[in-house]
Amino acid sequence: MNLKFQLTEEQLHNIGISQEDIWYCVPYDLSEKGVFVRDSYVVVTAEELFVTADSRVRRRIKLAGCQVQCRTLVNNGLLALRQESGRWETLVRFSMKHLVRFSYLARGAQMLAEGRMEKVESLEYEPVCPVCGRVLFGTRECSYCSGHGRFSYRLWVLCRPYIKSFVLLILLMLAGSLSSLIDPKVQQQFIDGALVNRSGGTPQILWFVLVMLGLTILNILLSVASKWYSTWLGSTIAADLRRRLFYKLQTLSLSYIEDRKPGELMNRISQDTNSVRRFMEMAFSTSVTQFMTMAAAIVYMCIINWKFALCAVVFAPIGFFVATRAMEFVGNLFRRWFRANDRLNSRLQDVLSGISVVKTYGREKQEADIFADMSDDYTKQVIHRDTCLDILFPTVVYIIGMGTYLLVYTGGIQVLNGVMTPGVLMQLLTYAGMIYRPLQQLASFPRQWSEVRISVERMYDILDVENEDSACRGTEKPELTGQVDFSHVYFGYKSYEPVLNNVNLSVKPGEMIGLVGASGTGKTTLINLLMGLYKVDSGKLLLDGTDINDIDGEYLHGQVGVVLQETFLFNGTIRENISFARPDATLEEIVMAARMANAHDFICRLQNGYDTYIGDRGYTLSGGERQRIAIARAVLNKPRILILDEATSNLDTESEFLIQKALERLQKNCTTFAIAHRLSTLRDADRLVVIHDHEIAEVGSHEELMKQKGIYYGLVTAQLEMSAVET
Amino acid sequence: MAPGMGGSPPGRRRPGDFVPQRNEEPAGELDLEKLEQQSRDMMELHMLNRDNAEFRENSGGFLDLSYNGRVYEDVQVVRMFPFSRPDEYLSVRESGDQAAEIGVIENLPRDFDGPGEEAVRHQLALRYFLPAIRKIYNVRQEMGCVYFDVETDYGRCQFAFRSNSNAVTRISESRVMIQDLDNNCFEIPDIRKLTAGEQKKLDVYLT
Numbered sequence: 001m002n003l004k005f006q007l008t009e010e011q012l013h014n015i016g017i018s019q020e021d022i023w024y025c026v027p028y029d030l031s032e033k034g035v036f037v038r039d040s041y042v043v044v045t046a047e048e049l050f051v052t053a054d055s056r057v058r059r060r061i062k063l064a065g066c067q068v069q070c071r072t073l074v075n076n077g078l079l080a081l082r083q084e085s086g087r088w089e090t091l092v093r094f095s096m097k098h099l100v101r102f103s104y105l106a107r108g109a110q111m112l113a114e115g116r117m118e119k120v121e122s123l124e125y126e127p128v129c130p131v132c133g134r135v136l137f138g139t140r141e142c143s144y145c146s147g148h149g150r151f152s153y154r155l156w157v158l159c160r161p162y163i164k165s166f167v168l169l170i171l172l173m174l175a176g177s178l179s180s181l182i183d184p185k186v187q188q189q190f191i192d193g194a195l196v197n198r199s200g201g202t203p204q205i206l207w208f209v210l211v212m213l214g215l216t217i218l219n220i221l222l223s224v225a226s227k228w229y230s231t232w233l234g235s236t237i238a239a240d241l242r243r244r245l246f247y248k249l250q251t252l253s254l255s256y257i258e259d260r261k262p263g264e265l266m267n268r269i270s271q272d273t274n275s276v277r278r279f280m281e282m283a284f285s286t287s288v289t290q291f292m293t294m295a296a297a298i299v300y301m302c303i304i305n306w307k308f309a310l311c312a313v314v315f316a317p318i319g320f321f322v323a324t325r326a327m328e329f330v331g332n333l334f335r336r337w338f339r340a341n342d343r344l345n346s347r348l349q350d351v352l353s354g355i356s357v358v359k360t361y362g363r364e365k366q367e368a369d370i371f372a373d374m375s376d377d378y379t380k381q382v383i384h385r386d387t388c389l390d391i392l393f394p395t396v397v398y399i400i401g402m403g404t405y406l407l408v409y410t411g412g413i414q415v416l417n418g419v420m421t422p423g424v425l426m427q428l429l430t431y432a433g434m435i436y437r438p439l440q441q442l443a444s445f446p447r448q449w450s451e452v453r454i455s456v457e458r459m460y461d462i463l464d465v466e467n468e469d470s471a472c473r474g475t476e477k478p479e480l481t482g483q484v485d486f487s488h489v490y491f492g493y494k495s496y497e498p499v500l501n502n503v504n505l506s507v508k509p510g511e512m513i514g515l516v517g518a519s520g521t522g523k524t525t526l527i528n529l530l531m532g533l534y535k536v537d538s539g540k541l542l543l544d545g546t547d548i549n550d551i552d553g554e555y556l557h558g559q560v561g562v563v564l565q566e567t568f569l570f571n572g573t574i575r576e577n578i579s580f581a582r583p584d585a586t587l588e589e590i591v592m593a594a595r596m597a598n599a600h601d602f603i604c605r606l607q608n609g610y611d612t613y614i615g616d617r618g619y620t621l622s623g624g625e626r627q628r629i630a631i632a633r634a635v636l637n638k639p640r641i642l643i644l645d646e647a648t649s650n651l652d653t654e655s656e657f658l659i660q661k662a663l664e665r666l667q668k669n670c671t672t673f674a675i676a677h678r679l680s681t682l683r684d685a686d687r688l689v690v691i692h693d694h695e696i697a698e699v700g701s702h703e704e705l706m707k708q709k710g711i712y713y714g715l716v717t718a719q720l721e722m723s724a725v726e727t
Numbered sequence: 728m729a730p731g732m733g734g735s736p737p738g739r740r741r742p743g744d745f746v747p748q749r750n751e752e753p754a755g756e757l758d759l760e761k762l763e764q765q766s767r768d769m770m771e772l773h774m775l776n777r778d779n780a781e782f783r784e785n786s787g788g789f790l791d792l793s794y795n796g797r798v799y800e801d802v803q804v805v806r807m808f809p810f811s812r813p814d815e816y817l818s819v820r821e822s823g824d825q826a827a828e829i830g831v832i833e834n835l836p837r838d839f840d841g842p843g844e845e846a847v848r849h850q851l852a853l854r855y856f857l858p859a860i861r862k863i864y865n866v867r868q869e870m871g872c873v874y875f876d877v878e879t880d881y882g883r884c885q886f887a888f889r890s891n892s893n894a895v896t897r898i899s900e901s902r903v904m905i906q907d908l909d910n911n912c913f914e915i916p917d918i919r920k921l922t923a924g925e926q927k928k929l930d931v932y933l934t
């Protein structure tokens with residue numbers, strides 16, 4: 001992200017510096033009262049900070065000894081500064097557009113004020129293309145400037161792997177439309193040659209009937225073949241897309257997925273790929289044949305008499321003009337409908353997965369009403385869409401078809417004058433019909449075109465994202481022993497809202513680290529970083545000396561065992577759930593893992609043992625039982641790094657103790673990070689790390705920290721007294 | 728990288744340097760008495776009004792509060808119900824990361840007046856930036872993104888959001904919020920006051 005905007009000569013002159021003096025230069029866009037302003041900058045040089053407005057300098061401040069902060073407010077932010085022995089004051093205001101930039105600037109200016117001549121750099125992408133001003137969706141390259149964002153290009157990329165099949169399909173269709181074009185010619189010969197002159201006899205009629213029959217059969221065969229072939233092609237492309245989307249979704253960073261409703265993502269995988277299939281099957285096959293027939297018919301008519309050809313198509317441009325003008329409108333109809341559909345699906349998903357909450361609060365009736373409203377809305381959208389389409393496209397077809405009247409009128413006069421034979425007129429009218437009839441069938445084409453256009457747009461919304469913000473995209477597979485080093489790690493889910501500040505921690509293989517701190521301080525976040533779910537914003541996270549970003553993700557996750565705060569079990573048997581990470585585990589390994597997690601006994605008490613079906617349907621486990629299965633899942637992996645995020649919070653003290661003993665044995669050769677609110681759980685940890693105010697506040701063993709009488713001491717005494725009250 | 732909320736105070740703590748004490752009381756003496764007090768506090772709202780509290784704007788443009796014989800500097804005023812009750816139930820908090828609540832203003836125009844009310848209003852205007860859209864000049868849709876060009880009560884501005892996102896939401900029958908790609912928010916106080924054409928343009932994106 002650009003932190004050094006280019007100033008004009010005049011602006012530089014007014015400030016009295018040259019471009020090279022500038023360390024940071026960032027625009028702000030709000031006045032103190034909140035009015036949008038332009039051409040206003042905050043400029044930082046090695047020693048000073050300038051605020052300019054309309055290319056004049058408004059403030060000039062010596063940086064040394066100052067404190068600089070970027071404060072996030074609601075939908076805007078401000079740069080605050082405190083001069084030595086002064087008060088905090090507001091320097092400038094800006095909208096969220098510049099917030100990230102200012103948070104970097106504040107950090108950079110602060111370092112300069114402290115006399116550290118280091119430059120802050122931003123690796124984040126520009127949100128807007130610097131060339132054309134269009135929004136970039138988490139990509140480095142502007143898809144407009146490169147032309148890769150155009151629908152036709154995307155469709156082409158989609159179809160490129162199947163180009164041979166397409167050529168074959170088009171040849172089939174070509175043959176089909178040629179065979180139907182011979183028909184009128186044969187008819188004309190028959191009428192003018194055999195009937196009008198009354199020169200032919202029964203054999204000619206029979207011969208004619210046979211030829212007609214043969215042509216019809218050929219026609220049918222060709223159309224069946226091309227239909228079948230296009231169905232196959234459509235399904236294959238859709239399946240391919242579905243696979244790619246699903247894969248992409250899995251590799252996308254969590255932050256992207258968290259931003260979207262699950263129902264919406266589901267729709268994109270299941271429905272949008274389907275609309276591509278439908279398009280390929282229906283629209284593509286029929287429309288290509290029809291277009292070819294139309295084109296050939298026009299050519300034939302031109303050969304016979306170009307004036308008549310002109311009569312037939314004279315209204316077409318008007319029709320096409322109306323159709324293209326309507327395209328955006330139709331696109332919006334589909335957009336509205338997709339949106340209603342997403343809404344409906346998300347709600348359904350939401351309510352069904354939270355059905356127990358709905359029931360316990362007796363909200364069935366209200367939920368049903370809300371759903372009924374949404375369903376009505378959806379129905380309305382469908383009806384509105386279809387009504388519009390049903391009026392619009394037949395109208396267009398009618399406009400184009402008005403040429404027939406002209407044709408009949410002029411042609412009729414010519415036949416009466418004896419200039420033209422009735423057979424030729426008949427042939428011309430048939431060809432004209434061949435132009436209009438496909439149009440009728442093509443009436444649904446713009447609709448399908450619009451639908452597939454929006455669908456492709458929605459799918460590329462996912463496919464285009466570069467997964468830059470999740471870590472471990474590398475290829476290295478270092479031998480992991482469990483050595484973990486955090487060095488100057490900063491992280492925030494949003495870059496202007498820090499969750500972890502300057503984390504420094506070095507963990508030796510086999511060590512057990514207990515993470516302690518109030519909820520919301522960033523313990524789980526630290527764990528997420530360690531699992532490579534998010535990328536650190538600055539600083540380094542090293543596993544056995546290798547940067548986590550360079551490590552192969554799959555390889556890393558194979559070496560890390562995790563039990564999360566919220567246990568998630570998949571639909572499947574207990575056995576499948578335990579062996580989720582390693583489906584090839586032997587039965588003995590599975591049982592051993594379950595024993596370690598103290599889950600074996602309760603599993604044996606179940607009627608179906610390890611084959612008990614759990615998840616949405618089937619047997620439902622208690623919170624503690626779920627946790628124990630999750631622990632078994634984690635230890636089965638024989639992980640190098642074991643992560644327990646409140647893994648035993650739902651267990652009674654006795655099971656917790658048993659599991660701890662078992663884990664201790666396991667921990668001999670694996671580094672453990674454990675988070676627990678019950679501090680007694682962490683008693684045996686080699687070191688405790690206290691996180692406070694988004695920073696590491698204390699590190700040491702239980703005894704050391706107790707002696708130190710700091711935050712940890714406070715927490716322990718508080719818990720002791722609490723439990724004293726309880727008993 | 729996340730630069731954080733700007734500069735850190737000089738001498739940032741490292742894990743190696745132990746911090747024996749917090750600024751407040753030593754954490755070790757956290758006793759039941761205090762917890763009890765805290766839990767009582769949690770259940771109690773300290774109502775601020777012109778009789779017991781005085782707000783003043785300080786030279787830096789921030790807000791100071793004198794309350795119960797104490798002076799709090801740089802306090803924050805937070806709306807509890809920013810959409811439904813913008814002038815009522817304002818939480819007044821100390822500055823800093825884990826800001827404790829000092830008290831609550833139940834109804835600003837009723838409980839305060841004069842310079843005090845002005846000062847609080849100024850803080851609110853600073854904190855909550857929510858331009859209201861008066862007029863939609865142009866809506867352009869291109870490659871999955873919608874570009875708006877609008878007139879707001881804070882001047883003309885342009886913003887963009889994804890056409891397939893949930894950027895436009897209805898928060899009541901007539902009130903609509905738009906969140907753009909940078910997380911800026913715009914408000915349409917009464918969608919019925921827009922022209923039919925403007926409403927149609929917006930309607931496509933309404934969640």
Ligand SMILES: Nc1ncnc2c1ncn2[C@@H]1O[C@H](COP(=O)(O)OP(=O)(O)O)[C@@H](O)[C@H]1O
Nearest residue numbers: 258493499517518519520521522523524525526
């Ligand atoms: N996925 C997320 N997106 C944005 N913010 C998050 C996300 N997860 C957690 N946070 C925020 O980060 C902070 C730290 O959360 P977390 O690490 O879960 O705390 P802890 O585990 O210590 O209770 C919290 O303020 C929380 O609101």
Ligand SMILES: [Mg+2]
Nearest residue numbers: 523524565645
């Ligand atoms: Mg947590």
